[in-house]
Amino acid sequence: MSQLDSKKPDQVSSDAIPLGAMDNLFCAWHDAFDGAGMGAAVMGVRGHIEHEILEAALGNLQLRHPKLRARIIKSADGRRFFDFPTTPSPIPVEFKDYETDSLSWQEELNRLMNPKLDPTVEPLCRGLVLRSRTRPWCYLIILLHHGIADGLSLFRVVNDLLKYYEDAEQHRDKKTVSSLPIVVVHRARQSSHWLRQLALLAHLFRKRRDIRKEMWTSLPHDDSVPPHHLWAHHVFSEQETLALARRCRKEKTTVSGALFAAASCGLIALLPQRNARFKCRFPIDVRGKLEGSNGPVTEDDLGCFVSPYENVYTLDKTSSFWDVARQADSDTKTFVAAGGPSLLYNLARLYKPPLSSKKHKRGTLHIGNYGVIWIRDSYGTLNVEECATLYKSGPSLSLIAIMIQQRMNLTFNIFDVPKDFANQLRDVIFEQLRQAMEKNIP
Secondary structure, three states, rough: OOOOOOOOOOOOOOOEEOHHHHHHHHHHHHHHOOOOOEEEEEEEEEEOOHHHHHHHHHHHHHHHHHHHHHHEOOOOOOOOEEEEOOOOOOOOOOEEEEOOOOOHHHHHHHHHHHOOOOOOOOOOOEEEEEEEEOOOOOEEEEEOOOOOHHHHHOOOOOOOOHHHHHHOOOOOOOOOOOOOOOOOOOOOOOOHHHHHHHHHHHHHHHHHHHHOOOOOOOOOOOOOOOOOOOOEEEEHHHHHHHHHHHHHHOOOOOOOHHHHHHHHHEEEEEEOOEEEEEEEEEEOOOOOHOOEEEEEEEOOOOOOOEEEEEEEEEEEEOOHHHEEEHHHHHHHHHHHHHOOHHHHHHHHHHHHOOOOOOOOOOOOEEEEEEEOOOOOOOEOOOOEEEEEEOOOOOEEEEEHHHHHHHHEEEEEOOOOOHHHHHHHHHHHHHHHHHHHHHHHOO
């Protein structure tokens, strides 16, 4: 694996493929903000992951998904391309064994994620396995560059890797693995009337102008806090998960709305002022509006096929939890119905990120609710019991929810705030959610 000279434009081969709209945007963010957006899945697995079997599975994973064999290069005119070496490097994976039941996955993930991935050096994926020698328990960590995958693509990679592990473990790895097509999409379909699109465009430009003024409330800040100082993870019981879903239905909202309400109401409870303004982002999957050269984009295809909905919300200490949840849901549904996600996807190619040296005020919240994903309960001798999803940098607070074995796995990413405040915030958000569940727990 060799490092290309970044001072010279890369030689673009005839087989190179221009990046899609969001792929390119996430690469620009990655470059401007010291690797921001790199994503990782941390799977808590009951069982013992074997080195040789996992390496065989990683080989099949690369055969299946061509972007895991790619590098990202820039031409002389600044355009980014997926380039595919004739002999791609294998996905690197590291194993660490512990003589204890406790495995420090947060510390190890921080070590893995701190170096900025060089997109000109393939593959844009890393693996790490932490194993306990005292009990049958492992953490499987998969790190991906945001230029080739969004959150749903990350879970697709994990699911496929575990399936190939099961095949190799049961000696089914000899069957042929068919490679998927390379899917990039430059434009999303717009189904609304052009007048409605024009009105939406004007609305988005006004909102973007307001957001650029950065007039939302600053959270307590601590420059001395090391990066990723608080990555917390909690698994709710089946009973708690079902209780929250029932309460959300009763209140005519969703789990995403409840997560937003828990985070924003928790923040306003901790801040000294009576009123505060929070900038929130909701990622929206736009695969249903995208079509590649071989047809519609499917859940199997790797890429950045999401569009962000952003809004600034004003709350005070009397704000009602369920009113806040319903408002966030209503705003998101209105945005989707108006064709906002497709329009923002199409505008992504016009976005120019600020220089990395510029001070950039962090947004407040990121709420991601993936619901039930493709991860099975078991793969051969491996049983998946937990899942945390983390990324490098972003808004001050992120809540990401995933359903595994009918239990909600909730991951907190908290950046650049004092540790005491971060721990208080985590606790008050849990308390908000527990109160929301309470009336529906037998």
